[in-house]
Amino acid sequence: MLTPDQVVETYFLEARHQLLEIAALLDRLDAAVARAGREPGVVATAKLAALREAIAVLSAELPTRERTVALLELFAQA
Amino acid sequence: MQIIQPHYHAIARTAQDYERMAMSGVVAVAEPAFWAGFDRLYPETFIDYFRQISEFEPTRAAQYGIRHFCWVAVNPKEAENPTLTREVLKHFPEFFAKPTVLGVGETGLHKSTKNECESLEAHVELAMRHGQLVLIHTPHLADKAHGTRKVLEVLAGMKVDPERIWIDHVEEQTIKPCLDAGYWVGFTLYPITKCSPKRAVDMLEKYGTERILVNSSADWGPSDPFTLQECILEYRRRGHTLQEALHVFHNNPCRFLGQNPKFDIQPIRVETLAEARV
Numbered sequence: 203m204l205t206p207d208q209v210v211e212t213y214f215l216e217a218r219h220q221l222l223e224i225a226a227l228l229d230r231l232d233a234a235v236a237r238a239g240r241e242p243g244v245v246a247t248a249k250l251a252a253l254r255e256a257i258a259v260l261s262a263e264l265p266t267r268e269r270t271v272a273l274l275e276l277f278a279q280a
Numbered sequence: 281m282q283i284i285q286p287h288y289h290a291i292a293r294t295a296q297d298y299e300r301m302a303m304s305g306v307v308a309v310a311e312p313a314f315w316a317g318f319d320r321l322y323p324e325t326f327i328d329y330f331r332q333i334s335e336f337e338p339t340r341a342a343q344y345g346i347r348h349f350c351w352v353a354v355n356p357k358e359a360e361n362p363t364l365t366r367e368v369l370k371h372f373p374e375f376f377a378k379p380t381v382l383g384v385g386e387t388g389l390h391k392s393t394k395n396e397c398e399s400l401e402a403h404v405e406l407a408m409r410h411g412q413l414v415l416i417h418t419p420h421l422a423d424k425a426h427g428t429r430k431v432l433e434v435l436a437g438m439k440v441d442p443e444r445i446w447i448d449h450v451e452e453q454t455i456k457p458c459l460d461a462g463y464w465v466g467f468t469l470y471p472i473t474k475c476s477p478k479r480a481v482d483m484l485e486k487y488g489t490e491r492i493l494v495n496s497s498a499d500w501g502p503s504d505p506f507t508l509q510e511c512i513l514e515y516r517r518r519g520h521t522l523q524e525a526l527h528v529f530h531n532n533p534c535r536f537l538g539q540n541p542k543f544d545i546q547p548i549r550v551e552t553l554a555e556a557r558v
Contacts (some may be wrong), residue, residue: 215472215473219472219473219476223476223479226482233482233485
């Protein structure tokens with residue numbers, strides 16, 4: 203099994219890549235909103251809300267339960 | 281759809297790549313000189329490497345109907361040996377005379393050291409003196425923004441023709457200053473460490489398609505030449521037309537590389553038979 207440092211070292215680049223993809227998705231959304239001539243923040247779908255809530259879950263340093271379980275339950279309702 | 285792979289390290293790949301690229305529309309690849317994974321010690325090692333990519337690789341690609349072009353350079357990772365760099369540079373003109381050598385690349389920066397900057401300057405100066413195109417590597421990951429600024433600083437202090445220089449591996453934080461300065465830029469698609477196909481399409485939509493090349497930079501590390509086709513699929517899936525895709529993935533490489541007359545593949549325009557009045 204990996205040590206804590208090994209977990210970070212082993213998966214840092216992969217996580218960086220995945221976070222950049224999420225950042226790009228949100229930038230893509232903003233660009234689409236601007237092209238459509240709509241006000242920022244007006245897109246309010248359940249899926250988008252779930253994504254934003256998931257990001258908040260990931261930001262918690264000491265979650266009350268496993269993040270993966272929390273996200274799966276969250277997405278099940280989206 | 282016809283596709284050009286502008287940055288492809290063929291010597292690190294198997295013939296299966298060529299076969300699959302040919303089956304998926306790739307008509308030409310251009311191979312910049314690359315780092316071998318270890319620092320080479322002898323000028324002769326580079327000379328043989330340049331012979332391999334300028335003489336042998338075109339024959340391997342030709343078996344699959346793919347045109348193969350190349351570039352010569354001492355990779356930035358090996359620029360810490362200025363004596364070696366100087367010795368290798370002396371041999372560049374003999375390769376400029378070869379029928380498939382397009383110019384000097386990939387030179388550039390890795391850690392942006394003094395030796396690297398001097399090597400970059402020497403490469404660019406030699407290329408300009410011989411009327412060659414230039415392909416410049418920018419650093420990866422944490423050094424990207426700083427290294428790209430440094431590349432622009434070095435170039436700004438030289439007499440260069442920006443339209444003949446391609447600054448490669450740009451990302452969201454480095455594309456604008458390179459385009460603003462009049463250079464061509466390249467997006468390099470990697471599975472993890474560089475730009476992704478989706479992010480590349482985002483940048484095409486944000487910055488337009490002029491003076492932009494997209495490449496997969498397939499090499500001996502974790503890489504995939506078909507990230508280029510993945511990018512084309514993403515581009516088309518977002519509603520861009522076949523002609524727009526050809527503009528980016530075939531015609532732009534023709535426009536930049538075609539500044540060297542050895543690269544004689546012409547841009548393509550699609551039209552229906554009715555339009556062509558056949």
